[in-house]
Amino acid sequence: MKVNGTPTRTIWLAEDGRTVEIIDQTRLPHHYEIAQLATLDDACRAIKDMLVRGAPLIGATAAHGLALAMREDASDAGLAAAYDRLFATRPTAVNLRWALDDLRGRLAPLPPEQRPGAALARAVAICDEDVALNAAIGEAGLGVFRALWEQKGKPERFNVLTHCNAGWLATVDWGTALAPIYKAHDAGIPVHVWVDETRPRNQGASLTAWELNQHGVPHTVIVDNAGGHLMQHGQVDVCIVGTDRTTATGDVCNKIGTYLKALAARDNEVPFYVALPSPTIDWTVRDGVAEIPIEDRGAGEVCRLWGRLESGETAWITVTPQGSPAANPAFDVTPARLVSGLVTERGVCAASAEGLAGLFPEQAAAA
Ligand code: MRU
Numbered sequence: 001m002k003v004n005g006t007p008t009r010t011i012w013l014a015e016d017g018r019t020v021e022i023i024d025q026t027r028l029p030h031h032y033e034i035a036q037l038a039t040l041d042d043a044c045r046a047i048k049d050m051l052v053r054g055a056p057l058i059g060a061t062a063a064h065g066l067a068l069a070m071r072e073d074a075s076d077a078g079l080a081a082a083y084d085r086l087f088a089t090r091p092t093a094v095n096l097r098w099a100l101d102d103l104r105g106r107l108a109p110l111p112p113e114q115r116p117g118a119a120l121a122r123a124v125a126i127c128d129e130d131v132a133l134n135a136a137i138g139e140a141g142l143g144v145f146r147a148l149w150e151q152k153g154k155p156e157r158f159n160v161l162t163h164c165n166a167g168w169l170a171t172v173d174w175g176t177a178l179a180p181i182y183k184a185h186d187a188g189i190p191v192h193v194w195v196d197e198t199r200p201r202n203q204g205a206s207l208t209a210w211e212l213n214q215h216g217v218p219h220t221v222i223v224d225n226a227g228g229h230l231m232q233h234g235q236v237d238v239c240i241v242g243t244d245r246t247t248a249t250g251d252v253c254n255k256i257g258t259y260l261k262a263l264a265a266r267d268n269e270v271p272f273y274v275a276l277p278s279p280t281i282d283w284t285v286r287d288g289v290a291e292i293p294i295e296d297r298g299a300g301e302v303c304r305l306w307g308r309l310e311s312g313e314t315a316w317i318t319v320t321p322q323g324s325p326a327a328n329p330a331f332d333v334t335p336a337r338l339v340s341g342l343v344t345e346r347g348v349c350a351a352s353a354e355g356l357a358g359l360f361p362e363q364a365a366a367a
Contacts, residue, residue: 001168001182003032003214009173010057011064011127018071020064024051025169029210030308037061040069040082047089047096050201054170055244055280056130059095062086063126066103067119074112079104091293092253092331093244098279099126127172133277134174136345141180141240141275142187144341144348148238148271149189158184159237161194161227164255165207166242166275176242176275178211180343185217193219194230198255200301200328224257228264239265240273240343246281248367250336250351251288256329262338274334274351275343278360283367286353288333295330302326 020037027033043065052061069082107115149158167178198204212219245253252274265272285291303320339351349355357364
């Protein structure tokens with residue numbers, strides 16, 4: 001996608017062919033800054049502190065992190081230690097494990113001197129593959145949106161509600177949930193997006209709104225609790241969100257608050273879709289509520305807000321009284337029964353074991 005008219009990805013190799021560059025997402029929307037990752041430490045910090053975030057981008061950054069680590073120590077011990085450090089950065093998005101397993105599986109049989117080059121080549125390939133997967137998700141989702149828009153008699157405004165940021169900033173390019181929105185907008189469907197602000201970190205208000213602005217997609221930011229009201233009043237035609245981990249049975253783990261949107265959507269007969277590339281499917285898990293580890297990001301993000309002051313400077317402010325404890329579970333699980341369909345790079349399927357196995361028979365059989 002483009003930033004101020006210039007085609008841009010979220011992660012790329014610098015001109016020296018060694019350093020990795022990323023958009024520092026902790027600074028958006030008020031500052032657009034590029035950060036350099038030159039070491040394994042840099043990559044771990046970027047994921048943990050959320051300079052990069054979103055399941056596919058976490059996986060892509062981990063792949064580059066392992067490649068940076070191979071330049072520092074390509075021994076078996078170095079590979080194992082780098083895997084463990086990257087794996088410990090964030091617990092919920094399964095793309096992290098997927099990318100690390102992919103690289104380790106390819107690197108382990110190689111002699112150490114071949115590992116740095118092989119790791120870098122695979123990290124670059126994972127990034128390119130992510131772009132292709134998301135573009136395909138966009139096409140599949142465009143079909144869903146077009147059918148719903150036509151069923152409704154082609155209204156002048158087709159209202160889509162999304163939660164968190166599952167746009168190109170959450171991936172290498174295109175995004176998952178936002179890819180169909182970009183494709184529909186470009187195809188002339190009059191999309192308007194309700195953007196949940198997504199407290200506590202405001203990925204919707206800060207990142208999704210910024211992306212949609214950059215691409216000229218009409219949108220309105222709403223507080224997290226507004227979605228149910230809008231659905232009751234017929235102002236939401238479809239919901240679409242991303243996911244950090246989807247089980248083999250179609251349960252969807254995504255940013256905290258997704259579950260409540262799915263409940264409201266079901267009560268109001270609004271279709272609720274989830275967009276995901278196949279590396280986000282965890283074929284080893286069947287019960288999302290019981291088995292998926294939910295990140296606890298601590299009280300600080302709930303008690304404090306970052307934003308721009310009237311003076312133009314950016315600053316943190318505290319919104320809670322001193323002494324009030326806060327809790328911050330970062331994700332929740334929406335049971336498969338509340339999901340109208342999964343939009344993948346291979347098309348749309350039911351959120352069920354049968355639906356996923358139908359689209360990905362080889363992966364289901366291997367699990
Ligand atoms: O905590 P974050 O910002 O990494 O959470 C991101 C989300 O929950 C996204 O919706 C999810 O990763 C899907 S991204 C394509």
